Structure formats: structure tokens, C-alpha cells
Amino acid sequence: MPAQHPLHQRYPFLPDLLLLLVAMVWGSSYGLAKQALLFYPVLGLLALRFGLTFILLLPAQRALADAAVRRATLQAALPLGLGLLAIFLCETYGVAHTSAANAAFLISLCLVLTPFAEWLLLGQIPSCDALLAAAVSLFGAWLLSGAAQLQLNAGDGLMLLAAVLRAAVTCLTRRLTADKPVATLALTGLQSLVICLSCLLLASMQGGLPPLPTALAFWGNTLYLVLFCTLFAFFAMNYALRHSSATRVALLTGSEPVFGAAFAVLWLGESLSVANWLGGGLMVAASMWAVRPRRRLPLARA
Structure with missing residues (x-):
């Protein structure tokens, strides 16, 4: 009987595909969250969103019957939960008080911050490719946001803090879950x-x-946020971070503002300039460059 290989070994592209899907649904979440906040306050929306997520995932808690799995999972749950709480508070309050363009630009700063957070927290020196892709993605996000029109306010400050927290929590997730x-x-x-x-x-x-x-x-917006932006996205992020580097994860999910712009055009009827589309194209190109297949050198040459 042939040996069974883990899913990520049989389908090595799976983590990358999941992360691109995460970027797609997260990009659409800004507009939906702003609409939901017209009906209910931030804390109530977050409590409802994540309370429903927990209820839907109650059957998954049976996996904690194994002592080793329970210990590793519980050790990661509290610090990562509090880290995500801080991120979502900053993001949700920030989105309520700033424009979508500014939010897209500022949250994309996690692309630049993640390689350095990975270096600081995990001791992994970022590669030149990762730093170059991060720089190109940041420039693309700047164009996408309207370039010189960026003006910071209180909401922008919260989005900037959310970007810093995203970089740190991404690395913390890798540290607490990888190889466990x-x-x-x-x-x-x-x-x-x-x-x-x-x-x-x-x-x-x-x-x-x-x-x-x-x-x-x-309720339609809330259920979308629960099923796709939370349930699916959290699972995909936790899975990918166990089988990929934090910088790679950040670069792939960094295409989030591109999908956010597409959602704004197709769903909300907004218009984008040539510079906006150019910025989005640069971000996608940088993400694809970062995850391109590398040709392995023969052993003798290596």
C-alpha cells in the first residue's frame, strides 16, 4: 500500500492558492464592514461575528481529545486570540473613520514590516527577493491609494497600528504553530x-x-464576514503559516487591496484612475515574483 503524504506535500501549491483566496475575501470585507457598521457598533459587530464563528466550529473541538494536540492548541489560542483582537479592533475602528484607499495603503505596510518582524522574532534573515517584492508591493499600494493625495487622520493611525500588529501576529502564529x-x-x-x-x-x-x-x-453582510472573511480566512492563514514562511504569507495576502479595489468598482460602483490600476498590477506582479518556482541547481554546482 503506497505511503500517504500530507496534503501540502501532495499539492504544494495549496497554501499559496488558499492565501490568494484569503486576499480576495479580505479585500471585499472593507466595504461590507462599513455597511454593517451603519446598523451596529464596532464591539457588537465583532462579538457577533466571532461568536457565530465559534459556534460553527464547536464540532472541531473534538480534536482536542488528544492530549498532545490539546496542549499545543491551547498554548497558541490565547496569545493569538488576543493578538487578533487587537488587529480587528484597530482595523474595524479604522475602516469606520478613514477612506478605503487610505486603509488599503496603510494595511499594506505589513508587507514591508513582516520581513523585519520575521527577522526580529524568528531569527530568519529576509531574502533579497522578499525585500524587493515588499518594496514593489508598497509602491503599488501607494499608487493604488491615490499617491500624493494621502492624508493621515485618526482612522489612518489605527490602520497603521493594525499593519504593525499584523506583521507581529503573523510571525507569532508561525512560532506557536509550526511543526507542532x-x-x-x-x-x-x-x-x-x-x-x-x-x-x-x-x-x-x-x-x-x-x-x-x-x-x-x-445579516447578509455579517454572515459573509463570518463564513468567508473569518471562518475560511482564519483556517487558511493558520494552515498556510504551518507550511510556509511568514514573509511569503504576507506577500500573497498583500494583494488584498487589489481585490478591494475590484470589489469597489464592481459592487459599489466606484471608479479608479490609471495610476490606481497600475499600482494594483504592481502588487500582483510582486506577489507572483515572490512565489515563483525556483530552479534547483545540480548538487555539484551548488
């Missing part, structure tokens, strides 16, 4: 529980939350 028997879906559920309970606690300290809205638009 972590149950990916169970970890995603526990992270969601940490975020939900934390948001409810913060909301109770501010006087509680209003009743849930009944508008279909709110």
Missing part, C-alpha cells in the same frame, strides 16, 4: 471565542450593546 500538533480548525474556534468574549467584556464596561438589528442587509 496544532488542530487548525480548533485553534480558529478558540481564537474566535477569545475575541468574542473580550469584545463583550469591553462593551459591558461601556454600558452594554443595543438590541440586534433586523435589517437583512446587516
